[in-house]
Amino acid sequence: MATASESKATRRDFLYIATGAVGAVGVAGAAWPLIHQLNPDASVLALASIRFDVSSVAEGSSVTILWRGLPVFVRHRTAAEIEEARAVPLSDLKDPESDEERVLEGHEEWLIMVANCTHLGCVPVGESGDFDGWFCPCHGSHYDTSGRIRRGPAPANLVVPPYQFVSDTVVEIG
Numbered sequence: 001m002a003t004a005s006e007s008k009a010t011r012r013d014f015l016y017i018a019t020g021a022v023g024a025v026g027v028a029g030a031a032w033p034l035i036h037q038l039n040p041d042a043s044v045l046a047l048a049s050i051r052f053d054v055s056s057v058a059e060g061s062s063v064t065i066l067w068r069g070l071p072v073f074v075r076h077r078t079a080a081e082i083e084e085a086r087a088v089p090l091s092d093l094k095d096p097e098s099d100e101e102r103v104l105e106g107h108e109e110w111l112i113m114v115a116n117c118t119h120l121g122c123v124p125v126g127e128s129g130d131f132d133g134w135f136c137p138c139h140g141s142h143y144d145t146s147g148r149i150r151r152g153p154a155p156a157n158l159v160v161p162p163y164q165f166v167s168d169t170v171v172e173i174g
């Protein structure tokens with residue numbers, strides 16, 4: 001038979017548990033709109049990857065497009081530019097990376113890179129500098145025809161974003 005004190009304790013335990021449960025549900029309920037708000041909305045998700053038809057970019061020229069708010073160079077390289085990039089020994093490079101690693105096999109003429117200097121983020125100027133690639137006028141970094149840092153304060157090569165060709169002429173970045 002339960003004594004009065006045992007029965008009181010049981011009732012008290014129940015109240016503690018019930019209050020805790022209601023509190024937990026309340027916290028979860030209050031947190032949900034906040035967590036939901038932190039998820040990217042549909043317009044942001046749509047920008048996570050972009051498609052670009054490269055057929056309008058003539059050999060020897062570049063365009064700059066926007067991806068996730070970043071400028072991205074799409075360069076249609078000439079055979080001479082590719083040859084020049086591939087002739088460089090890796091031992092000459094501050095950030096050793098072969099040209100083959102920076103482009104897609106079968107699409108070697110397309111060089112796609114985030115257009116921010118890896119020093120402090122300025123946008124380098126194309127077809128200039130001492131290595132026929134890009135020159136960053138902010139503090140004098142020179143990149144070659146593969147977008148690799150060759151001289152100046154930038155510590156690394158221009159960044160190649162993830163991308164793939166989804167048809168002969170359409171590239172998907174992101």
Ligand code: FES
Nearest residue numbers: 117119120136139
């Ligand atoms: S930002 Fe390009 S060299 Fe400094």
